[in-house]
Amino acid sequence: MFVKVYIALFTIYLAFLGIYWGSWYQRSTRLVNLHMLIVNEDTQVGSVPPLVGDALWNTTLIPNVAPLAGWRYMSSTEISASAAEHKNTVQQEISRLVHHQKYWAAIWIKPNASYDIYTAMQTLNGSFSAANSLIECVYETGRDLLGMNSYVIPSLLLLEKVFVDSVSSTIYPQLLSLVSQDAKSQLFSNSTLATNVIMTKPSFLYLDNRPVIASAAIGPGELGLIYTLVLSFHQYNFGLRITEAIRPKLKAKHFMYYRVLASQSAFFFIALVYGLMTLAYQVPLDRAFGNSGFLVYWAIIYLNLSALGAINECVSQLIMAYDRTLAGYWMVFHVVISISVTFSPIPLCPAFYRYGYAMPLRCTYELLKVVLFDTYKGNMWKYFVINVSWIILFNAIMPFSLKLACKIAIVQQKKAAEQAKKLAEEKQRRLDAKKHE
Template sequence: MSDKQSNESSSSEGVQPYLRDGGRASVHSGEEEQDLLRTISEYNDETVTSGEARENERAREEDLEKGIRPPGPPPKYSLFSKENRGVRMQVFKQYAVVILALWIFILSVWPIYWGSMYKRDGRLINLHFLVAVEEDRAAPISQALYLATQHPELQLSATWDFESNLSEADVQKLIHDQKYWAAIYVTESNVSQSLTNAFVSAENIDTRNFVRSLYETARDPTTMEGFVSPTVFKFEAYFQDALQTEIYPALIKNLTSEQFSRLQNTNVLTSYPIIQPTDAIPVEPVTNGPLQVGLIYIIIITFFEVMWMAQLYGTVAKSAITIHYIMFRVVLSQLNYLLISLAFTCLNAAFQIKMDNSWKGGFGVFWMVSYLTMAAVGGANQNIGLILFAIHPPLMGFWMLFFVMINISATFAPIPLCPEFYRFTYAMPIKNAYELLKVTLFDTSRKNLGRYFGILVAWIVLNNLLLPVCMAFFSWNMKRKIMKEVKSKNDAKKN
């Protein structure tokens, strides 16, 4: 053999193994790619949640153990091929049903929240304001207060109730007891006489403390900032306008020329009483956390708790008698809410939210209110979740949004400014939790304390009584579905 042939042979032998290895790598890579694509299509959302993927894998493993070659996957075609015409029609029908369901949900449930704000300005007269005047309502200051309330804009902004001979303590009690949203009152019974004397005697006068306004922002921070405070500011403008255009000219008219001449050397003509605002219970911005978004998070976290505990409940159900299994779920749920609410309370304490304004053991009270709230909404989530999961699992997401909306629509908005339909909010757990937290954090009125606690406890008791019924429905419906699927598969095998 020549050197040239020897070199060609060596070269050929050196190249062939590389080509064979490369070919194997290419084939192996192609098989891996096919396996990956098959996995994506076989282990999809529907087959995994329905258990079909697990059943197929179990059957494949059994065939391998018996030495039987597992059947290959069914043939697949382009989505737009004629073989998939039936699939396309099925997908279109299912898609239309899903979109229709979302449309119905949006147009029927979301309006609950939008409706609470609809034409709210037309119901401002449902907000009652107190105007506490002097015994003589015709006195200059009292008359100016009355004239201010007659302005068309203020007539549409609130309902103005007049009272006489009220002390400052009386006014404070009426506001704290939530009889009125705000009060505008004269500080003393002789303020008008002091003003008249200043005109007659031509003496300087300090009118800054003649009239005050009183309100409690903690009663409802959103309402105070959005409606009450702006109304008080507008009232002050119209009150001073009445003094300038009606009251002061009338007082000047009764003066002699000499008195008016001396009056010009004083501050009386330019000293108009202002309305000194007093916020009896102000609110720190950080408290909006537990009072608003925090309450929404409570609903959501209890929904997560139900899903996280499902495997644990299943473990107990396999080995415990039925009555003990039911009792275990009831007790463990309450323990979960107790511990999760403790974390919620510690979170608020970490941000230095003061909890002892109303009671010395404010931390414990806040914890118990949080627990009652979680138990009330969590029990409802658990029961409805069992029912909806047994019927159609995607409905659970609809329930979550619906439950949040019916709880918050009129909770963070003043119910008097909402349509009468929203009176149901008084019976919702989040509304009563909201009121209890305000009492705990700010020492607001306690007159309805029993009702707030009673409604939360009623929700908890009702949820626990209904839990066995919901569990029975879940088991019955799921068993019926599984038996129907098994029967369908057996019939398919026979055919």
């Protein structure tokens, strides 16, 4: 019996943890699912070809760079048309595409980048520097802190390194061949000019449009969500004695009203405390909605607790009726299936984890990023609908789960009574046997 219990325990927990570990399986092979945009406005001017733009795009085709992201190309004509449609400048349009989460990042090769380098060589412009002036890289850390720091930015840095390393052998020699002999002689005879114009490479200027300003925001925005999941379970668990005391005094319909009212009231005030604690630690909640940010934050946490609580209550009713020792397993399982898809970029996970798009904790995480980091608001309605749907669905299921729990409890009580009767009969037999001896 002892061995069986521990084998079962090991098997169950290994299966649960396998779900979490599986979300990390071979992520590097799915980096192509993270789409990144390259906008090339480097066009030919006179006899100067667009070497910078062509070289950067060709770099993304190199075998060790191509799998780092799903590289997408947009020409000067395409980005200009898109910008005109939305009444933006090209720079604003690139920022809009990233902010609206069409791409994880965008690299903008500015107009006439190659010609600007050529002009600096030809005119001996020592004040010109290709570093951080010709290519911009736009991204938003607030969209996914883990995803950006672990996957997106490292991919961009490697692309930049390979590109910059190739400049000396591809771009500059061709541009120098177009420069007059007199300018070339003066350029090489002046070490300061040579350093500024030739030795300085066109490195990227990185622009984080939604930085994670307050590190304290990581607490309520990430780990704090796990606590809400645990609290939503223990809200039912802590009130179990009160529930059992009240149940015999109320009709079934009235008892259901009581359960919904009691749980929603608890979630309402727990969410308020959660929000006040967030303010107490000076986490800014006004980046996206101004002074209304706290109310939006409170509503998001309340809906999260309500959705998770409804799920936990329906399942807990069945567990408590069947075998209370299973409550711990359910808690671990619920945490694992939630966090496996909440704090991971789902495009990098195996296809199985697409279920995460419908999980209440994941939706809450996306909503909180809007409040905390002012990320794209266009998908908020979808996340609210998903969480409200969970609340409605499981509150509708609750009467049926309660009836089923009652039936299970009756069956379990009968089994316990039969077991007790058998034990009593066995004990009596032993006593009778001793008397006869």
